[in-house]
Amino acid sequence: MSEAQDLLFTALADPTRRAIFERLCRRSEQTVGALTAEAGVSQPAVSKHLGVLKRAGLVSDRPQGRQTHYSARLEALSPLVDWTQQMSGFWESRFDDLEDLLKRMDQ
Amino acid sequence: MSEAQDLLFTALADPTRRAIFERLCRRSEQTVGALTAEAGVSQPAVSKHLGVLKRAGLVSDRPQGRQTHYSARLEALSPLVDWTQQMSGFWESRFDDLEDLLKRMDQ
């Protein structure tokens, strides 16, 4: 439902993009050039990925002269953690035995 | 990198599919028909989504007569939790001040 949540899941779905984000989690600020050097795709491709990550809130950019420094915004992952905990919560709060019993009686 | 991890992220990226998984986390076993009734898409579409979720390990199926019961496998989410913790770990273990200092000295 949530638009922001959707952007987050979508942004993390692509392996190349996830790898870029992982690199930014390991080392702090990195330029587009540095990221391109290790991404295995062209510079425009990297720029596009960074755009998607930015719209999802996963990275922030700091233009400096002719280069742009990107860094990871770890806080952006919290909706992911929240969602996981919510799913676990649903799971655990089910009265499985009772439900299953009623279901079998219903058949 | 990890193939299983990739399947997981990909499976959760689509909103319709994520909604199906969420429903299965709330209520236990549900048939394809029950899921279709609330999915907002056709039965074949739901079956395809369930196939993707199953390949990602997120659901298991139990054929019974002419209907198939699906249920969520919550354990399948653990790689997601692991990944998130790993990212946080990378982040926290960085010597940010030192790195930034060296980086500025390098320029």
Place this chain on the structure above:
DNA sequence: CATATTCATAACCGAAGAGTTATTGAATTA
């Protein structure tokens, strides 16, 4: 000032993916 570098954007291409309808096979039910 002229040249080179860095990044973003535009324009395009091919593959993948999410949806549809039609169909089939298997299992109930009348």
Place this chain on the structure above:
DNA sequence: TAATTCAATAACTCTTCGGTTATGAATATG
């Protein structure tokens, strides 16, 4: 046995998306 229901698969369409090359705008450098 005949008719019906349930779910999976096939075949197809249309859009999205990840990649490319080409270009442009801004900044740095000789």
